[in-house]
Amino acid sequence: MSESTRPMRRQDIRRENEKAILLAAEKVFAEAGFGGATMQLIADLAGLPKANLHYYFATKEELYRSVVQNIFEIWLQAANCFDAARGPVDGISAYIDAKMEISRRHPDGSKVWASEVMHGAPVLQDYMESTLREWTDGRVEIIRRWIEEGKMDPVDPRHLLYMLWATTQHYADFGHQIETLNGGKSLSDRQWREAKENIKRVILTGIGAQPA
Amino acid sequence: MSESTRPMRRQDIRRENEKAILLAAEKVFAEAGFGGATMQLIADLAGLPKANLHYYFATKEELYRSVVQNIFEIWLQAANCFDAARGPVDGISAYIDAKMEISRRHPDGSKVWASEVMHGAPVLQDYMESTLREWTDGRVEIIRRWIEEGKMDPVDPRHLLYMLWATTQHYADFGHQIETLNGGKSLSDRQWREAKENIKRVILTGIGAQPA
DNA sequence: CTGAAAGCTGACCATACGGTCAGGATGCAA
DNA sequence: TTGCATCCTGACCGTATGGTCAGCTTTCAG
Numbered sequence: 083m084s085e086s087t088r089p090m091r092r093q094d095i096r097r098e099n100e101k102a103i104l105l106a107a108e109k110v111f112a113e114a115g116f117g118g119a120t121m122q123l124i125a126d127l128a129g130l131p132k133a134n135l136h137y138y139f140a141t142k143e144e145l146y147r148s149v150v151q152n153i154f155e156i157w158l159q160a161a162n163c164f165d166a167a168r169g170p171v172d173g174i175s176a177y178i179d180a181k182m183e184i185s186r187r188h189p190d191g192s193k194v195w196a197s198e199v200m201h202g203a204p205v206l207q208d209y210m211e212s213t214l215r216e217w218t219d220g221r222v223e224i225i226r227r228w229i230e231e232g233k234m235d236p237v238d239p240r241h242l243l244y245m246l247w248a249t250t251q252h253y254a255d256f257g258h259q260i261e262t263l264n265g266g267k268s269l270s271d272r273q274w275r276e277a278k279e280n281i282k283r284v285i286l287t288g289i290g291a292q293p294a
Numbered sequence: 295m296s297e298s299t300r301p302m303r304r305q306d307i308r309r310e311n312e313k314a315i316l317l318a319a320e321k322v323f324a325e326a327g328f329g330g331a332t333m334q335l336i337a338d339l340a341g342l343p344k345a346n347l348h349y350y351f352a353t354k355e356e357l358y359r360s361v362v363q364n365i366f367e368i369w370l371q372a373a374n375c376f377d378a379a380r381g382p383v384d385g386i387s388a389y390i391d392a393k394m395e396i397s398r399r400h401p402d403g404s405k406v407w408a409s410e411v412m413h414g415a416p417v418l419q420d421y422m423e424s425t426l427r428e429w430t431d432g433r434v435e436i437i438r439r440w441i442e443e444g445k446m447d448p449v450d451p452r453h454l455l456y457m458l459w460a461t462t463q464h465y466a467d468f469g470h471q472i473e474t475l476n477g478g479k480s481l482s483d484r485q486w487r488e489a490k491e492n493i494k495r496v497i498l499t500g501i502g503a504q505p506a
Numbered sequence: 507c508t509g510a511a512a513g514c515t516g517a518c519c520a521t522a523c524g525g526t527c528a529g530g531a532t533g534c535a536a
Numbered sequence: 537t538t539g540c541a542t543c544c545t546g547a548c549c550g551t552a553t554g555g556t557c558a559g560c561t562t563t564c565a566g
Binding site for chain 1: 324325326327328329330331405408409411412413414415419422423426427430447449450452453454456457459460461463464465467468470471472474475488489492493495496497498499500501502
């Protein structure tokens, strides 16, 4: 496998190692939290000597910051679903799908994000006060318009957003609990689909937007 | 204040100190996670020398375990709401109220609980596989009956429960984010009431149970 | 009053962790 | 080929942390 790609170019080396480190870090930070995570553990998981980590990321904080920012990017991308939509059914459905897909594909990242916020967002405070606030305000405005246009019931837009975040995020952050209650097995494709459908149905019905 | 109660009895001393330690520990564990928490920090917050902590709780793990179990008790008490109810409107309303009150009054405990589950429930695995599973199965059965009796739409009971947990828990775990988006201020009485009302309304409407 | 049990604590220890660094290996442009 | 920048790493260091302990003080039963 990796033997065939012997002559690695500098650029590739850097990219691959950073990727490996970030992936390992994401997992370790998710499992142990920032305080419980160890550079040694991350190094082992990435298959690199610890000193090499410090070559790419000067400090533990810097590495953590990179991991958190990565997830924030992904998180924000799911936002586009809202803008492209013409009504609550399209918009909210797409958003739920997107966020559930994140919970499924990036459970570790989701946990790191949750942990970051839970501990007072020491790294992301700036982002929350600028980017996130703007994004939220924009979405609130969209929802408000939908309400004015009679496309949904007059529900408080902010609490609706919180509900969307909470419900979707839960499948990542509390994945272990859900697995345990599912007989120790992770959710199947079908169960994930059912989860999405249930959430969409309850929320869309709940806000008085007729599901297509 | 404390000067007036000079002659403290042994029992009182023990109870008060354990209480102070547990309270401080809950806060520190919530803010820093298990790995980031320090016995020294907990001791300082409790106003006791560090060695005194180890007199009451032999190890950090034992102290943590106590904190987690405490919260689990509170969490389970909110369960009763479900049993006493005659239908989904009563039951789910009361449960949402109870869980929101926990999020409001015990945000630190909620965070510790969330953290514990996120990290794979190293301490609570047994409880989850026994007590929590039983509780959940029982509630699933109740919801199923409500559906059979035509009191609500046929929604998957498990995913409905997850939705209730997620939505209510969110106000504790992501309280910092909510505060930030609320202009840096914590939610007022009125805003908490609105939050509860919104959640109840969307979910009850969403499952086809007419709000009283 | 007395002695033992419970409560308390400063000083100490071993370990683990984040981070450093000198110096070797490797890719690459000229 | 040569020289240099990048990449790599074993060995090391200072510090912080969980935990211990000897000996002190306080409570209280008899």
